[in-house]
Amino acid sequence: MKIAVIADIHGNALALEAVLADLRHEAPDVVVNLGDCVSGPLWPEETAAILRETGWMTVRGNHDRVVAAGNIPPENRTDSFTYDHLSPESLTWLEGLSPVIRLTDEILLCHGTPEDDNTYLTERIDGDRIRMADEDDIAGRLCGEAAPVICCGHTHIPRLIHLAGSGQTILNPGSVGLPGYFDDAPAPHKSEAGSPHARYATMTKTAAGWLFEAKILPYDWGKAALEAERNGRPDWARPLRTGFYGPLS
Numbered sequence: 338m339k340i341a342v343i344a345d346i347h348g349n350a351l352a353l354e355a356v357l358a359d360l361r362h363e364a365p366d367v368v369v370n371l372g373d374c375v376s377g378p379l380w381p382e383e384t385a386a387i388l389r390e391t392g393w394m395t396v397r398g399n400h401d402r403v404v405a406a407g408n409i410p411p412e413n414r415t416d417s418f419t420y421d422h423l424s425p426e427s428l429t430w431l432e433g434l435s436p437v438i439r440l441t442d443e444i445l446l447c448h449g450t451p452e453d454d455n456t457y458l459t460e461r462i463d464g465d466r467i468r469m470a471d472e473d474d475i476a477g478r479l480c481g482e483a484a485p486v487i488c489c490g491h492t493h494i495p496r497l498i499h500l501a502g503s504g505q506t507i508l509n510p511g512s513v514g515l516p517g518y519f520d521d522a523p524a525p526h527k528s529e530a531g532s533p534h535a536r537y538a539t540m541t542k543t544a545a546g547w548l549f550e551a552k553i554l555p556y557d558w559g560k561a562a563l564e565a566e567r568n569g570r571p572d573w574a575r576p577l578r579t580g581f582y583g584p585l586s
């Protein structure tokens with residue numbers, strides 16, 4: 338059994354196409370998508386059209402939830418842009434996504450934590466950036482969820498974490514389409530993957546246990562950055578081009 342795990346596409350159809358091409362070689366049995374599918378100043382409708390076609394099991398991310406609900410305040414420029422560029426069919430598709438999916442008895446899929454799509458599971462805010470959280474804090478954020486394998490996204494930082502106490506494994510494949518960002522809640526901070534590549538992961542059941550593989554793919558990130566600039570978002574263009582958000586002013 339080989340599962341491909343993708344997350345945080347954020348409307349980057351070019352990066353998603355690179356993942357699709359790579360998946361043709363990987364030939365997984367199942368592909369799962371952990372949410373934040375379309376939100377961003379890039380190609381939301383094109384991305385939604387691709388995803389609707391794939392039929393992948395897809396979790397609803399925090400941005401998917403905000404966009405699907407509508408009535409987005411204009412100061413939320415990213416989700417407003419996204420809402421304005423989605424077809425009614427794509428909005429209906431977003432509305433229908435589940436916040437959590439139990440893929441098997443062994444594997445739980447969520448976006449943030451099993452309880453909250455807008456809380457980091459694997460990271461904590463430290464000064465102006467996020468870093469890996471302590472083991473006990475990560476265990477506490479599971480709120481009693483006992484699935485042996487938990488797949489999450491939201492932080493855009495790839496991680497494979499094994500909790501020695503419970504024996505649980507947490508996989509975050511990193512972000513397909515946005516390798517760095519700034520968020521002002523709950524405190525101002527940035528996330529930086531450190532390279533502009535499109536990331537996802539595979540997990541394969543072997544006699545010894547799950548084998549996890551990180552996939553780190555080149556694609557035309559300069560073109561994605563230009564699209565962000567064309568849509569008035571240099572704050573997206575820099576991380577798309579470099580994997581670094583840059584200094585917080």
Ligand SMILES: [Fe+2]
Binds near residue numbers: 490491
């Ligand atoms: Fe998210």
